[in-house]
Amino acid sequence: MINMVNNITGWSGSFFLRRLNYLIDLVTFSSFALRDWFKSVRLFDRYSYRSLVSQIIFSGIDALPTILFLALITGFVFTFRMIALFDSIADTVTILNHVIALELGPMIAGIVLISRTGSAITVDLGNMKLHKEIEALELMGIDINKFLIAPRILGVTISQLSISVFFTMVTLGAGILLSGLLLSPTYFKYFSDMVSGLHTHLLFIFVIKNLLFGLFIGAIACYHGLRVDASPTEVPQQTQKAIVNSILMLFIIDGIIAVLMI
Amino acid sequence: MKNILIKAENISPASNSDAVYSPLSLNILKSSITSIIGPGSVEKILWLKTLNGLNAMAQGELTLLQKNVRQLDRQAWLGLQNKISFIGQDTALLSAYTLMENIMLPALYHKLADRDEISRQADVLLDEIGFEGKEMLKQLPAYASQLQNYYVKVVRALIVKPQLLFLDDLYTHLSLDKVLNLKQFLRHKVDSMGLSIVLTTRNIKQIIDESTNIIFVSPDTTALYENRQDLLKSDNASIKEYLSRYEIH
Numbered sequence: 193m194i195n196m197v198n199n200i201t202g203w204s205g206s207f208f209l210r211r212l213n214y215l216i217d218l219v220t221f222s223s224f225a226l227r228d229w230f231k232s233v234r235l236f237d238r239y240s241y242r243s244l245v246s247q248i249i250f251s252g253i254d255a256l257p258t259i260l261f262l263a264l265i266t267g268f269v270f271t272f273r274m275i276a277l278f279d280s281i282a283d284t285v286t287i288l289n290h291v292i293a294l295e296l297g298p299m300i301a302g303i304v305l306i307s308r309t310g311s312a313i314t315v316d317l318g319n320m321k322l323h324k325e326i327e328a329l330e331l332m333g334i335d336i337n338k339f340l341i342a343p344r345i346l347g348v349t350i351s352q353l354s355i356s357v358f359f360t361m362v363t364l365g366a367g368i369l370l371s372g373l374l375l376s377p378t379y380f381k382y383f384s385d386m387v388s389g390l391h392t393h394l395l396f397i398f399v400i401k402n403l404l405f406g407l408f409i410g411a412i413a414c415y416h417g418l419r420v421d422a423s424p425t426e427v428p429q430q431t432q433k434a435i436v437n438s439i440l441m442l443f444i445i446d447g448i449i450a451v452l453m454i
Numbered sequence: 455m456k457n458i459l460i461k462a463e464n465i466s467p468a469s470n471s472d473a474v475y476s477p478l479s480l481n482i483l484k485s486s487i488t489s490i491i492g493p494g495s496v497e498k499i500l501w502l503k504t505l506n507g508l509n510a511m512a513q514g515e516l517t518l519l520q521k522n523v524r525q526l527d528r529q530a531w532l533g534l535q536n537k538i539s540f541i542g543q544d545t546a547l548l549s550a551y552t553l554m555e556n557i558m559l560p561a562l563y564h565k566l567a568d569r570d571e572i573s574r575q576a577d578v579l580l581d582e583i584g585f586e587g588k589e590m591l592k593q594l595p596a597y598a599s600q601l602q603n604y605y606v607k608v609v610r611a612l613i614v615k616p617q618l619l620f621l622d623d624l625y626t627h628l629s630l631d632k633v634l635n636l637k638q639f640l641r642h643k644v645d646s647m648g649l650s651i652v653l654t655t656r657n658i659k660q661i662i663d664e665s666t667n668i669i670f671v672s673p674d675t676t677a678l679y680e681n682r683q684d685l686l687k688s689d690n691a692s693i694k695e696y697l698s699r700y701e702i703h
Contacts, residue, residue, distance in 0.1 A: 316550075324546045331508075331545070332560040332614070333535030339563070 247347025271367020
Protein backbone atom coordinates (compact mmCIF):
# COMPACT_ATOMS: atom_id res chain seq x y z
CA MET A 193 0.00 0.00 0.00
CA ILE A 194 2.79 2.40 1.02
CA ASN A 195 4.66 1.42 -2.12
CA MET A 196 1.63 2.22 -4.25
CA VAL A 197 1.23 5.64 -2.61
CA ASN A 198 4.95 6.26 -3.05
CA ASN A 199 4.71 5.32 -6.70
CA ILE A 200 1.79 7.66 -7.31
CA THR A 201 3.32 10.61 -5.48
CA GLY A 202 6.71 9.85 -7.01
CA TRP A 203 5.31 9.74 -10.51
CA SER A 204 3.28 12.92 -10.08
CA GLY A 205 6.19 14.71 -8.43
CA SER A 206 8.59 13.68 -11.18
CA PHE A 207 6.05 14.69 -13.86
CA PHE A 208 5.61 18.10 -12.23
CA LEU A 209 9.37 18.65 -11.91
CA ARG A 210 9.94 17.62 -15.55
CA ARG A 211 7.29 20.10 -16.70
CA LEU A 212 8.74 22.82 -14.49
CA ASN A 213 12.24 22.17 -15.85
CA TYR A 214 10.88 22.29 -19.37
CA LEU A 215 9.20 25.63 -18.72
CA ILE A 216 12.34 27.10 -17.15
CA ASP A 217 14.45 25.84 -20.08
CA LEU A 218 12.00 27.29 -22.56
CA VAL A 219 11.77 30.70 -20.91
CA THR A 220 15.56 30.89 -20.52
CA PHE A 221 16.09 29.84 -24.13
CA SER A 222 13.70 32.43 -25.56
CA SER A 223 14.92 35.17 -23.18
CA PHE A 224 18.52 34.67 -24.31
CA ALA A 225 17.51 34.66 -27.97
CA LEU A 226 15.49 37.85 -27.64
CA ARG A 227 18.10 39.49 -25.40
CA ASP A 228 20.78 38.95 -28.08
CA TRP A 229 18.43 40.47 -30.67
CA PHE A 230 17.57 43.51 -28.59
CA LYS A 231 21.22 44.04 -27.62
CA SER A 232 22.11 44.56 -31.29
CA VAL A 233 23.12 48.05 -32.27
CA ARG A 234 20.73 47.81 -35.19
CA LEU A 235 17.72 45.68 -34.43
CA PHE A 236 16.88 45.23 -38.07
CA ASP A 237 20.10 44.48 -39.84
CA ARG A 238 19.71 43.14 -43.34
CA TYR A 239 19.75 39.43 -42.52
CA SER A 240 17.68 39.49 -39.34
CA TYR A 241 15.17 41.71 -41.14
CA ARG A 242 15.04 39.33 -44.08
CA SER A 243 14.45 36.36 -41.75
CA LEU A 244 11.75 38.27 -39.85
CA VAL A 245 9.91 39.35 -43.01
CA SER A 246 10.13 35.84 -44.51
CA GLN A 247 8.72 34.44 -41.29
CA ILE A 248 5.82 36.90 -41.27
CA ILE A 249 5.06 36.19 -44.94
CA PHE A 250 5.10 32.44 -44.38
CA SER A 251 3.29 32.44 -41.03
CA GLY A 252 0.89 35.31 -41.56
CA ILE A 253 0.24 36.18 -45.18
CA ASP A 254 0.47 32.65 -46.61
CA ALA A 255 -1.91 31.45 -43.91
CA LEU A 256 -4.61 33.98 -44.84
CA PRO A 257 -6.58 31.76 -47.28
CA THR A 258 -6.85 29.01 -44.65
CA ILE A 259 -7.75 31.53 -41.96
CA LEU A 260 -10.32 33.20 -44.25
CA PHE A 261 -11.99 29.87 -44.96
CA LEU A 262 -12.08 28.92 -41.26
CA ALA A 263 -13.32 32.39 -40.31
CA LEU A 264 -16.19 32.26 -42.80
CA ILE A 265 -17.26 28.82 -41.57
CA THR A 266 -16.98 29.91 -37.93
CA GLY A 267 -18.89 33.10 -38.73
CA PHE A 268 -21.71 31.04 -40.12
CA VAL A 269 -21.67 28.37 -37.40
CA PHE A 270 -21.12 30.56 -34.33
CA THR A 271 -21.82 34.25 -34.96
CA PHE A 272 -24.86 33.72 -37.15
CA ARG A 273 -26.36 31.14 -34.81
CA MET A 274 -25.72 33.18 -31.65
CA ILE A 275 -27.32 36.24 -33.18
CA ALA A 276 -30.28 34.11 -34.20
CA LEU A 277 -30.54 32.44 -30.78
CA PHE A 278 -30.33 35.40 -28.40
CA ASP A 279 -32.82 38.25 -28.25
CA SER A 280 -30.92 40.72 -26.13
CA ILE A 281 -28.48 42.75 -28.20
CA ALA A 282 -26.33 43.63 -25.19
CA ASP A 283 -25.98 39.96 -24.14
CA THR A 284 -25.25 38.85 -27.67
CA VAL A 285 -22.56 41.50 -28.10
CA THR A 286 -20.96 40.54 -24.77
CA ILE A 287 -21.04 36.83 -25.60
CA LEU A 288 -19.64 37.40 -29.10
CA ASN A 289 -16.85 39.60 -27.77
CA HIS A 290 -15.88 37.08 -25.12
CA VAL A 291 -16.37 33.87 -27.08
CA ILE A 292 -15.28 34.86 -30.59
CA ALA A 293 -12.80 37.70 -29.99
CA LEU A 294 -11.23 36.55 -26.75
CA GLU A 295 -11.40 32.77 -27.06
CA LEU A 296 -12.07 31.38 -30.50
CA GLY A 297 -10.05 33.90 -32.53
CA PRO A 298 -6.73 33.55 -30.67
CA MET A 299 -7.19 29.80 -30.22
CA ILE A 300 -7.94 29.00 -33.87
CA ALA A 301 -5.20 31.36 -35.07
CA GLY A 302 -2.84 29.64 -32.62
CA ILE A 303 -3.77 26.14 -33.74
CA VAL A 304 -3.37 27.10 -37.41
CA LEU A 305 0.04 28.63 -36.59
CA ILE A 306 1.15 25.56 -34.66
CA SER A 307 0.17 23.18 -37.43
CA ARG A 308 1.53 25.29 -40.30
CA THR A 309 4.41 27.31 -38.92
CA GLY A 310 5.44 25.73 -35.63
CA SER A 311 5.91 22.32 -37.21
CA ALA A 312 7.73 23.86 -40.21
CA ILE A 313 10.13 25.76 -37.94
CA THR A 314 10.94 22.64 -35.91
CA VAL A 315 11.55 20.58 -39.05
CA ASP A 316 13.61 23.38 -40.62
CA LEU A 317 15.83 23.97 -37.59
CA GLY A 318 16.01 20.25 -36.85
CA ASN A 319 17.29 19.52 -40.34
CA MET A 320 19.72 22.43 -40.14
CA LYS A 321 21.07 21.06 -36.88
CA LEU A 322 21.20 17.52 -38.26
CA HIS A 323 23.12 18.59 -41.35
CA LYS A 324 25.50 20.74 -39.29
CA GLU A 325 24.32 23.97 -40.91
CA ILE A 326 23.90 25.57 -37.48
CA GLU A 327 27.45 24.60 -36.56
CA ALA A 328 28.63 26.08 -39.88
CA LEU A 329 26.87 29.37 -39.07
CA GLU A 330 28.50 29.57 -35.66
CA LEU A 331 31.90 28.81 -37.18
CA MET A 332 31.38 31.81 -39.45
CA GLY A 333 30.81 33.93 -36.35
CA ILE A 334 27.08 34.23 -37.03
CA ASP A 335 25.00 34.45 -33.88
CA ILE A 336 22.15 32.00 -34.41
CA ASN A 337 20.07 33.72 -31.75
CA LYS A 338 20.05 36.90 -33.81
CA PHE A 339 20.06 35.25 -37.21
CA LEU A 340 17.66 32.32 -36.77
CA ILE A 341 15.85 32.19 -33.45
CA ALA A 342 14.75 35.72 -32.54
CA PRO A 343 13.38 36.54 -36.03
CA ARG A 344 11.35 33.33 -35.99
CA ILE A 345 9.93 33.92 -32.50
CA LEU A 346 9.08 37.56 -33.30
CA GLY A 347 7.73 36.66 -36.74
CA VAL A 348 5.37 34.08 -35.25
CA THR A 349 4.29 36.53 -32.53
CA ILE A 350 3.45 39.29 -35.01
CA SER A 351 1.68 36.76 -37.26
CA GLN A 352 -0.37 35.37 -34.37
CA LEU A 353 -1.65 38.82 -33.50
CA SER A 354 -2.35 39.71 -37.12
CA ILE A 355 -4.17 36.55 -38.12
CA SER A 356 -6.11 36.55 -34.89
CA VAL A 357 -7.34 40.10 -35.64
CA PHE A 358 -8.18 39.04 -39.20
CA PHE A 359 -9.97 35.88 -38.08
CA THR A 360 -12.02 37.70 -35.46
CA MET A 361 -13.07 40.48 -37.82
CA VAL A 362 -14.06 38.09 -40.61
CA THR A 363 -15.89 35.73 -38.24
CA LEU A 364 -17.90 38.52 -36.65
CA GLY A 365 -18.41 40.40 -39.91
CA ALA A 366 -19.50 37.32 -41.87
CA GLY A 367 -21.94 36.24 -39.16
CA ILE A 368 -23.52 39.68 -38.86
CA LEU A 369 -23.70 40.06 -42.65
CA LEU A 370 -25.36 36.66 -43.00
CA SER A 371 -27.85 37.46 -40.23
CA GLY A 372 -28.68 40.81 -41.86
CA LEU A 373 -29.19 39.19 -45.25
CA LEU A 374 -31.00 36.03 -44.22
CA LEU A 375 -32.88 36.97 -41.03
CA SER A 376 -33.54 40.70 -40.80
CA PRO A 377 -31.76 43.89 -41.95
CA THR A 378 -31.98 45.16 -38.34
CA TYR A 379 -29.15 42.81 -37.48
CA PHE A 380 -26.78 45.05 -39.47
CA LYS A 381 -26.92 47.24 -36.38
CA TYR A 382 -24.62 44.68 -34.71
CA PHE A 383 -21.70 46.13 -36.69
CA SER A 384 -21.76 49.36 -34.68
CA ASP A 385 -22.82 47.60 -31.46
CA MET A 386 -19.86 45.23 -31.67
CA VAL A 387 -17.44 48.12 -32.09
CA SER A 388 -18.89 50.07 -29.17
CA GLY A 389 -18.99 46.90 -27.02
CA LEU A 390 -15.28 46.32 -27.49
CA HIS A 391 -13.89 47.90 -24.33
CA THR A 392 -10.26 48.89 -23.82
CA HIS A 393 -9.62 46.17 -21.23
CA LEU A 394 -10.95 43.52 -23.63
CA LEU A 395 -8.66 44.81 -26.36
CA PHE A 396 -5.75 44.75 -23.92
CA ILE A 397 -6.45 41.14 -22.95
CA PHE A 398 -6.85 40.22 -26.63
CA VAL A 399 -3.44 41.69 -27.49
CA ILE A 400 -1.66 40.21 -24.46
CA LYS A 401 -3.15 36.77 -25.05
CA ASN A 402 -2.13 36.75 -28.69
CA LEU A 403 1.37 38.00 -27.93
CA LEU A 404 1.84 35.26 -25.34
CA PHE A 405 0.44 32.62 -27.69
CA GLY A 406 2.79 33.75 -30.47
CA LEU A 407 5.84 33.96 -28.23
CA PHE A 408 5.32 30.47 -26.87
CA ILE A 409 4.48 28.90 -30.25
CA GLY A 410 7.65 30.38 -31.77
CA ALA A 411 9.85 29.58 -28.80
CA ILE A 412 8.61 25.99 -28.44
CA ALA A 413 9.09 25.34 -32.18
CA CYS A 414 12.67 26.71 -32.14
CA TYR A 415 13.52 25.00 -28.87
CA HIS A 416 12.51 21.56 -30.13
CA GLY A 417 14.16 22.15 -33.52
CA LEU A 418 17.48 22.78 -31.81
CA ARG A 419 17.09 19.70 -29.62
CA VAL A 420 17.60 17.48 -32.66
CA ASP A 421 21.04 16.01 -32.30
CA ALA A 422 22.46 13.38 -34.63
CA SER A 423 19.71 11.11 -35.89
CA PRO A 424 17.10 11.85 -38.60
CA THR A 425 14.48 10.07 -36.49
CA GLU A 426 14.72 12.88 -33.96
CA VAL A 427 13.20 15.38 -36.41
CA PRO A 428 9.66 13.89 -36.42
CA GLN A 429 9.95 13.10 -32.70
CA GLN A 430 10.80 16.69 -31.82
CA THR A 431 8.17 18.03 -34.23
CA GLN A 432 5.50 15.95 -32.56
CA LYS A 433 6.65 17.14 -29.13
CA ALA A 434 6.64 20.75 -30.32
CA ILE A 435 3.06 20.46 -31.61
CA VAL A 436 1.71 18.75 -28.49
CA ASN A 437 3.52 21.09 -26.09
CA SER A 438 2.42 24.17 -28.02
CA ILE A 439 -1.23 23.14 -27.93
CA LEU A 440 -0.98 22.35 -24.21
CA MET A 441 0.69 25.72 -23.61
CA LEU A 442 -2.12 27.56 -25.44
CA PHE A 443 -4.72 25.97 -23.19
CA ILE A 444 -2.67 26.63 -20.05
CA ILE A 445 -2.19 30.32 -20.95
CA ASP A 446 -5.85 30.58 -21.91
CA GLY A 447 -6.86 29.04 -18.57
CA ILE A 448 -4.59 31.34 -16.56
CA ILE A 449 -5.92 34.43 -18.34
CA ALA A 450 -9.52 33.22 -17.84
CA VAL A 451 -8.88 32.83 -14.10
CA LEU A 452 -7.25 36.27 -13.91
CA MET A 453 -10.24 37.80 -15.67
CA ILE A 454 -12.72 36.57 -13.08
CA MET B 455 54.35 39.59 -31.52
CA LYS B 456 51.61 40.55 -33.98
CA ASN B 457 53.05 38.02 -36.42
CA ILE B 458 52.24 35.21 -34.01
CA LEU B 459 48.67 34.15 -34.83
CA ILE B 460 48.54 31.08 -32.63
CA LYS B 461 50.58 30.67 -29.48
CA ALA B 462 50.18 27.27 -27.87
CA GLU B 463 51.90 26.56 -24.56
CA ASN B 464 51.94 22.97 -23.40
CA ILE B 465 48.49 22.25 -24.79
CA SER B 466 46.97 18.84 -25.24
CA PRO B 467 43.45 18.01 -26.36
CA ALA B 468 40.78 16.79 -24.00
CA SER B 469 39.35 13.57 -25.30
CA ASN B 470 36.29 11.42 -24.64
CA SER B 471 38.47 8.32 -24.70
CA ASP B 472 41.07 7.42 -22.10
CA ALA B 473 43.84 8.63 -24.41
CA VAL B 474 46.29 11.10 -22.92
CA TYR B 475 48.23 13.09 -25.49
CA SER B 476 51.70 14.52 -24.93
CA PRO B 477 51.61 18.31 -24.72
CA LEU B 478 52.74 20.57 -27.53
CA SER B 479 54.07 24.12 -27.61
CA LEU B 480 54.32 26.07 -30.81
CA ASN B 481 53.92 29.46 -32.44
CA ILE B 482 52.12 29.73 -35.74
CA LEU B 483 53.20 32.80 -37.65
CA LYS B 484 51.60 34.91 -40.34
CA SER B 485 51.96 33.53 -43.90
CA SER B 486 52.69 30.00 -42.81
CA ILE B 487 51.45 26.49 -43.50
CA THR B 488 51.23 24.06 -40.62
CA SER B 489 50.53 20.42 -41.44
CA ILE B 490 49.21 17.94 -38.95
CA ILE B 491 50.17 14.47 -40.09
CA GLY B 492 49.93 11.05 -38.54
CA PRO B 493 48.46 7.60 -38.99
CA GLY B 494 45.08 8.21 -37.33
CA SER B 495 42.47 10.73 -38.49
CA VAL B 496 40.93 10.90 -34.99
CA GLU B 497 44.11 12.36 -33.47
CA LYS B 498 44.65 14.74 -36.39
CA ILE B 499 41.17 16.27 -36.25
CA LEU B 500 41.37 16.41 -32.46
CA TRP B 501 44.58 18.44 -32.61
CA LEU B 502 43.27 20.62 -35.45
CA LYS B 503 40.16 21.48 -33.45
CA THR B 504 42.21 22.05 -30.31
CA LEU B 505 44.48 24.52 -32.10
CA ASN B 506 41.32 26.22 -33.40
CA GLY B 507 39.80 26.39 -29.92
CA LEU B 508 36.87 24.18 -30.95
CA ASN B 509 37.98 21.25 -28.86
CA ALA B 510 38.56 21.66 -25.15
CA MET B 511 42.11 21.46 -23.85
CA ALA B 512 43.17 19.01 -21.18
CA GLN B 513 45.98 21.37 -20.23
CA GLY B 514 47.95 24.40 -21.36
CA GLU B 515 47.22 27.87 -22.67
CA LEU B 516 46.13 28.76 -26.19
CA THR B 517 46.24 32.28 -27.59
CA LEU B 518 44.39 32.82 -30.87
CA LEU B 519 45.02 36.17 -32.57
CA GLN B 520 46.35 37.61 -29.29
CA LYS B 521 43.30 36.42 -27.34
CA ASN B 522 43.43 33.74 -24.69
CA VAL B 523 40.64 31.30 -25.62
CA ARG B 524 39.92 30.40 -22.00
CA GLN B 525 38.91 33.99 -21.31
CA LEU B 526 36.56 34.46 -24.26
CA ASP B 527 32.82 34.70 -23.66
CA ARG B 528 30.33 33.62 -26.33
CA GLN B 529 30.11 36.99 -28.07
CA ALA B 530 33.90 37.45 -28.09
CA TRP B 531 34.26 33.95 -29.46
CA LEU B 532 31.77 34.67 -32.26
CA GLY B 533 33.59 37.94 -32.96
CA LEU B 534 36.86 36.04 -33.38
CA GLN B 535 35.33 33.63 -35.87
CA ASN B 536 35.19 36.18 -38.69
CA LYS B 537 38.99 36.23 -38.66
CA ILE B 538 39.30 32.46 -38.51
CA SER B 539 37.80 30.11 -41.07
CA PHE B 540 37.35 26.41 -40.65
CA ILE B 541 36.50 23.83 -43.30
CA GLY B 542 35.92 20.39 -41.85
CA GLN B 543 34.95 17.16 -43.55
CA ASP B 544 31.34 17.75 -42.64
CA THR B 545 31.19 21.55 -42.92
CA ALA B 546 27.85 22.30 -44.50
CA LEU B 547 26.49 24.91 -46.85
CA LEU B 548 23.10 26.37 -45.99
CA SER B 549 20.61 24.27 -47.93
CA ALA B 550 18.03 27.07 -48.22
CA TYR B 551 20.52 29.55 -49.72
CA THR B 552 21.90 29.56 -53.26
CA LEU B 553 25.60 28.93 -53.77
CA MET B 554 26.24 32.65 -54.24
CA GLU B 555 24.21 33.57 -51.15
CA ASN B 556 26.22 31.01 -49.21
CA ILE B 557 29.45 32.64 -50.32
CA MET B 558 28.31 36.18 -49.55
CA LEU B 559 26.54 35.46 -46.24
CA PRO B 560 29.47 35.74 -43.78
CA ALA B 561 30.86 38.89 -45.40
CA LEU B 562 27.43 40.53 -45.50
CA TYR B 563 26.62 39.50 -41.96
CA HIS B 564 29.87 40.98 -40.66
CA LYS B 565 29.34 44.04 -42.89
CA LEU B 566 32.78 43.78 -44.45
CA ALA B 567 31.73 45.66 -47.59
CA ASP B 568 28.62 46.51 -49.56
CA ARG B 569 26.79 43.85 -51.52
CA ASP B 570 28.23 44.76 -54.93
CA GLU B 571 31.78 44.77 -53.65
CA ILE B 572 31.34 41.40 -51.93
CA SER B 573 29.81 39.98 -55.08
CA ARG B 574 32.80 41.25 -57.08
CA GLN B 575 35.25 39.73 -54.59
CA ALA B 576 33.38 36.42 -54.72
CA ASP B 577 33.65 36.45 -58.52
CA VAL B 578 37.40 37.01 -58.34
CA LEU B 579 37.87 34.18 -55.85
CA LEU B 580 35.70 31.84 -57.92
CA ASP B 581 37.79 32.58 -61.00
CA GLU B 582 41.02 32.08 -59.09
CA ILE B 583 39.94 28.73 -57.68
CA GLY B 584 38.78 27.56 -61.12
CA PHE B 585 35.07 27.24 -60.41
CA GLU B 586 33.32 25.95 -63.53
CA GLY B 587 29.62 26.47 -64.31
CA LYS B 588 28.91 29.88 -62.81
CA GLU B 589 25.25 29.63 -63.83
CA MET B 590 24.96 27.13 -60.95
CA LEU B 591 25.68 29.90 -58.45
CA LYS B 592 21.98 30.79 -58.52
CA GLN B 593 21.06 27.24 -57.59
CA LEU B 594 20.75 25.60 -54.19
CA PRO B 595 23.69 23.44 -53.06
CA ALA B 596 21.60 20.29 -53.56
CA TYR B 597 21.63 20.90 -57.34
CA ALA B 598 25.36 21.56 -57.64
CA SER B 599 28.12 18.97 -58.01
CA GLN B 600 30.23 17.85 -55.07
CA LEU B 601 33.22 19.72 -56.50
CA GLN B 602 31.23 22.94 -56.96
CA ASN B 603 30.00 22.74 -53.36
CA TYR B 604 33.55 22.08 -52.26
CA TYR B 605 34.88 25.15 -54.02
CA VAL B 606 32.03 27.25 -52.64
CA LYS B 607 33.03 26.21 -49.10
CA VAL B 608 36.61 27.32 -49.74
CA VAL B 609 35.53 30.63 -51.30
CA ARG B 610 33.03 31.25 -48.46
CA ALA B 611 35.85 30.66 -45.98
CA LEU B 612 38.10 33.15 -47.76
CA ILE B 613 35.54 35.88 -48.55
CA VAL B 614 35.90 37.25 -45.01
CA LYS B 615 39.68 37.60 -45.56
CA PRO B 616 40.57 35.45 -42.55
CA GLN B 617 43.96 35.52 -40.90
CA LEU B 618 43.79 31.82 -40.15
CA LEU B 619 42.35 29.01 -42.21
CA PHE B 620 41.87 25.55 -40.72
CA LEU B 621 41.38 22.71 -43.18
CA ASP B 622 40.53 19.13 -42.39
CA ASP B 623 41.83 16.77 -45.08
CA LEU B 624 41.05 19.15 -47.90
CA TYR B 625 42.70 17.23 -50.70
CA THR B 626 41.37 13.76 -49.95
CA HIS B 627 38.53 13.49 -52.44
CA LEU B 628 40.07 15.51 -55.26
CA SER B 629 41.79 14.32 -58.39
CA LEU B 630 45.49 15.14 -58.74
CA ASP B 631 45.00 18.09 -61.12
CA LYS B 632 42.42 19.62 -58.76
CA VAL B 633 44.74 19.08 -55.81
CA LEU B 634 47.57 20.88 -57.60
CA ASN B 635 45.25 23.69 -58.63
CA LEU B 636 43.88 24.13 -55.11
CA LYS B 637 47.36 23.93 -53.62
CA GLN B 638 48.55 26.68 -55.94
CA PHE B 639 45.48 28.78 -55.13
CA LEU B 640 46.04 28.47 -51.37
CA ARG B 641 49.79 29.08 -51.71
CA HIS B 642 48.96 32.30 -53.53
CA LYS B 643 46.63 33.35 -50.68
CA VAL B 644 49.36 32.62 -48.12
CA ASP B 645 51.81 34.78 -50.04
CA SER B 646 49.47 37.59 -51.06
CA MET B 647 47.08 37.86 -48.09
CA GLY B 648 49.43 36.81 -45.31
CA LEU B 649 47.03 33.94 -44.60
CA SER B 650 48.17 31.15 -42.30
CA ILE B 651 46.87 27.67 -42.95
CA VAL B 652 46.67 24.84 -40.46
CA LEU B 653 45.65 21.59 -42.08
CA THR B 654 45.39 17.89 -41.57
CA THR B 655 46.14 15.71 -44.52
CA ARG B 656 46.59 12.17 -45.67
CA ASN B 657 48.07 13.45 -48.88
CA ILE B 658 51.34 14.33 -47.19
CA LYS B 659 53.49 14.22 -50.32
CA GLN B 660 51.56 17.19 -51.65
CA ILE B 661 52.09 19.37 -48.62
CA ILE B 662 55.18 18.32 -46.76
CA ASP B 663 57.59 20.54 -48.74
CA GLU B 664 55.34 23.57 -48.40
CA SER B 665 54.97 23.34 -44.63
CA THR B 666 56.63 25.67 -42.20
CA ASN B 667 55.56 23.51 -39.27
CA ILE B 668 54.89 19.80 -39.35
CA ILE B 669 53.11 18.29 -36.37
CA PHE B 670 53.19 14.53 -36.14
CA VAL B 671 50.45 13.11 -33.95
CA SER B 672 49.65 9.55 -32.94
CA PRO B 673 48.18 8.08 -29.76
CA ASP B 674 51.65 7.87 -28.21
CA THR B 675 53.61 10.62 -29.96
CA THR B 676 53.23 14.35 -30.46
CA ALA B 677 56.18 16.00 -32.14
CA LEU B 678 56.83 19.26 -33.92
CA TYR B 679 59.24 19.71 -36.84
CA GLU B 680 60.15 22.81 -38.77
CA ASN B 681 60.55 21.18 -42.17
CA ARG B 682 60.83 17.94 -44.12
CA GLN B 683 64.53 17.50 -43.32
CA ASP B 684 63.91 17.76 -39.57
CA LEU B 685 61.12 15.24 -39.85
CA LEU B 686 63.26 12.80 -41.80
CA LYS B 687 66.00 13.03 -39.16
CA SER B 688 63.62 11.89 -36.43
CA ASP B 689 64.58 8.71 -34.55
CA ASN B 690 61.03 8.02 -33.47
CA ALA B 691 60.02 4.54 -34.65
CA SER B 692 56.38 5.37 -35.31
CA ILE B 693 57.37 8.41 -37.41
CA LYS B 694 59.84 6.35 -39.40
CA GLU B 695 57.22 3.66 -39.98
CA TYR B 696 54.65 6.26 -41.01
CA LEU B 697 57.00 7.96 -43.48
CA SER B 698 58.11 4.70 -45.01
CA ARG B 699 54.46 3.84 -45.64
CA TYR B 700 54.25 6.94 -47.84
CA GLU B 701 57.71 6.25 -49.32
CA ILE B 702 59.10 9.53 -48.05
CA HIS B 703 62.85 9.41 -47.60
